[in-house]
Amino acid sequence: MKFTEFNFNENLVEGIQASGYEDATPVQEQVIPLVLQGKDVIASAQTGTGKTAAFLLPLINNIISAPIDHHSITALVIVPTRELAVQIAQHMEGLSYFTSVSSIAVYGGGDGNAFVQEKKALSAGADVVICTPGKMLAHINMGYVKLQGLKYLVLDEADRMLDMGFYDDIMRIIQALPAKRQNLLFSATMPTKIRELARKILHHPEEVNISISKPNEKIIQLAYVVYDTQKIPLVKYILGQKEFSSVLIFCSSKISVKQLNRELRRTTLKVDEIHSDLEQSKREEVLMHFKSGRLNILVATDILSRGIDIDNIGLVINYDVPHDGEDYVHRIGRTARAAADGTAITFISVKEQRKFGQIEKLLGRTVTKVPVPEQFGEAPEYNPTAFIPRDGKKSGKKPFRHNKDRSVNKR
Known part of the structure; x- marks a missing residue:
C-alpha cells in the first residue's frame, strides 16, 4: 500500500516523501486507518516493524486537520528510555517538517537548560510530547503541565516499561489526563500484565498483531x-x-x-x-x-x-x-x-x-x-549485551521554540 492512499494532508505528504517513504509496512497499513477513524488500538509490534510512523503519521494528520487547544499538550507519547524518546523525536521532526505541528522530547539526564526548555514547552502547550515516565511525572507534580486539551495517549514498548518498574508512574500520569481521549498501546509481547493495563486504559480497542519482515534468503x-x-x-x-x-x-x-x-x-x-x-x-x-x-x-x-x-x-x-x-x-x-x-x-x-x-x-x-x-590494526570485540551507551551531554535535543505558527524543533 502506498502512503499516498491514506489521503494525508498535503504538507504531511511532503514530509513523508522527503523522508524517503513510499510503501507502508504491514503495521502501518493496519494501524494508520484505525487511528484516523478515532479507534483505540492495542498492537503487538516489535521495534523495527515501522510502528513509530504508524502512530506519528495519523497523529500529525489529525492535529493538522482538527481544531486543538493551542495552550495544551495535544498528544502524549510515553516511552521507556531517553534513547527511544530522542529517536522518536527525530523521526517526528522529519515527518512534520513541512507542517506547523510542534514537538519536544522530555527525558531525564539533561542539564538545567534542558529543564527550562521542557518547562516552557509543557506550560505553554505543545502538539506532541515524547517523554519518559519518571521525568514527565516530575513535571506534572510541579503543577504547570497543561493537559486539559489532550486528545491522544500513546504507550510505546509498554512491556519494556512495565519490566522497568514504570507501572505506577504510568498510572499516575494517566490519572492527570482527560478521561475522553484516544489511546494507542504498542508492545512487543502481550503478557497478562499488558492485557490488564490495556483493560484499564483502552476503550473497545482494535487489536493488531505484526511480526517483522525478513530479508531475502539469497x-x-x-x-x-x-x-x-x-x-x-x-x-x-x-x-x-x-x-x-x-x-x-x-x-x-x-x-x-x-x-x-x-x-x-x-x-x-x-x-x-x-x-x-x-x-x-x-x-x-x-x-x-x-x-x-x-x-x-x-x-x-x-x-x-x-x-x-x-x-x-x-x-x-x-x-x-x-x-x-x-x-x-x-x-x-x-x-x-x-x-x-x-x-x-x-x-x-x-x-x-x-x-x-x-x-x-x-x-x-x-x-x-x-x-x-x-x-x-586491532578491532573491537563484539559483545552487544555488555555494551552500555554513554549518556553524554550531546543528546541531539534541539531547543524548544514556541511561536505563532507553533513551529518547534524545525531544521
Missing part, C-alpha cells in the same frame, strides 16, 4: 566490528577486492555521506552522493546516472532505502548500523533482487553494538562477523 549478510576511524579505509579495501556491478552505500547522516563520497572520489572509483541537501532535479540526475551504469557506486542516506527500483545492485554496505530492524531489511533489500544474488555488509562501531544486537534478535539470526584485516 542475500549474503556479513558484518565487520570496527572503530569509527577504520570505516573509510575498510570501504576502500572492500571495493578494491572485487568488481561489483553496482554498489549502494548507506550512511545515517548527510555529513557521513559527504565525507565518504569525498574520500572515494580521490580514488579512480565512479561515485556520487544523494541526500536531502540536494535539489530534487540533482537527485534524479544522480540516480539516472547510477541506473544507467555511468556511476557504479552511490553513497546515500536512508532517502534511498525504500522504493529504489534497480535490479543489478550487487553489494549494499551499511556504513552505519540502521536505526532498527525494519530499516535494516529495507536497506539490504536493495540487493539480490529479481533472480540475482547479492551481498550486504554492515559496519558495527563500538557505540552501535547494542543496536545491531537488537536487530539480530529481531531477525532471529546471527549475522556472520568477518575479521577486520590486520593492516587496519
Whole structure:
C-alpha cells in the first residue's frame, strides 16, 4: 500500500516523501486507518516493524486537520528510555517538517537548560510530547503541565516499561489526563500484565498483531566490528577486492555521506552522493546516472532505502548500523533482487553494538562477523549485551521554540 492512499494532508505528504517513504509496512497499513477513524488500538509490534510512523503519521494528520487547544499538550507519547524518546523525536521532526505541528522530547539526564526548555514547552502547550515516565511525572507534580486539551495517549514498548518498574508512574500520569481521549498501546509481547493495563486504559480497542519482515534468503549478510576511524579505509579495501556491478552505500547522516563520497572520489572509483541537501532535479540526475551504469557506486542516506527500483545492485554496505530492524531489511533489500544474488555488509562501531544486537534478535539470526584485516590494526570485540551507551551531554535535543505558527524543533 502506498502512503499516498491514506489521503494525508498535503504538507504531511511532503514530509513523508522527503523522508524517503513510499510503501507502508504491514503495521502501518493496519494501524494508520484505525487511528484516523478515532479507534483505540492495542498492537503487538516489535521495534523495527515501522510502528513509530504508524502512530506519528495519523497523529500529525489529525492535529493538522482538527481544531486543538493551542495552550495544551495535544498528544502524549510515553516511552521507556531517553534513547527511544530522542529517536522518536527525530523521526517526528522529519515527518512534520513541512507542517506547523510542534514537538519536544522530555527525558531525564539533561542539564538545567534542558529543564527550562521542557518547562516552557509543557506550560505553554505543545502538539506532541515524547517523554519518559519518571521525568514527565516530575513535571506534572510541579503543577504547570497543561493537559486539559489532550486528545491522544500513546504507550510505546509498554512491556519494556512495565519490566522497568514504570507501572505506577504510568498510572499516575494517566490519572492527570482527560478521561475522553484516544489511546494507542504498542508492545512487543502481550503478557497478562499488558492485557490488564490495556483493560484499564483502552476503550473497545482494535487489536493488531505484526511480526517483522525478513530479508531475502539469497542475500549474503556479513558484518565487520570496527572503530569509527577504520570505516573509510575498510570501504576502500572492500571495493578494491572485487568488481561489483553496482554498489549502494548507506550512511545515517548527510555529513557521513559527504565525507565518504569525498574520500572515494580521490580514488579512480565512479561515485556520487544523494541526500536531502540536494535539489530534487540533482537527485534524479544522480540516480539516472547510477541506473544507467555511468556511476557504479552511490553513497546515500536512508532517502534511498525504500522504493529504489534497480535490479543489478550487487553489494549494499551499511556504513552505519540502521536505526532498527525494519530499516535494516529495507536497506539490504536493495540487493539480490529479481533472480540475482547479492551481498550486504554492515559496519558495527563500538557505540552501535547494542543496536545491531537488537536487530539480530529481531531477525532471529546471527549475522556472520568477518575479521577486520590486520593492516587496519586491532578491532573491537563484539559483545552487544555488555555494551552500555554513554549518556553524554550531546543528546541531539534541539531547543524548544514556541511561536505563532507553533513551529518547534524545525531544521
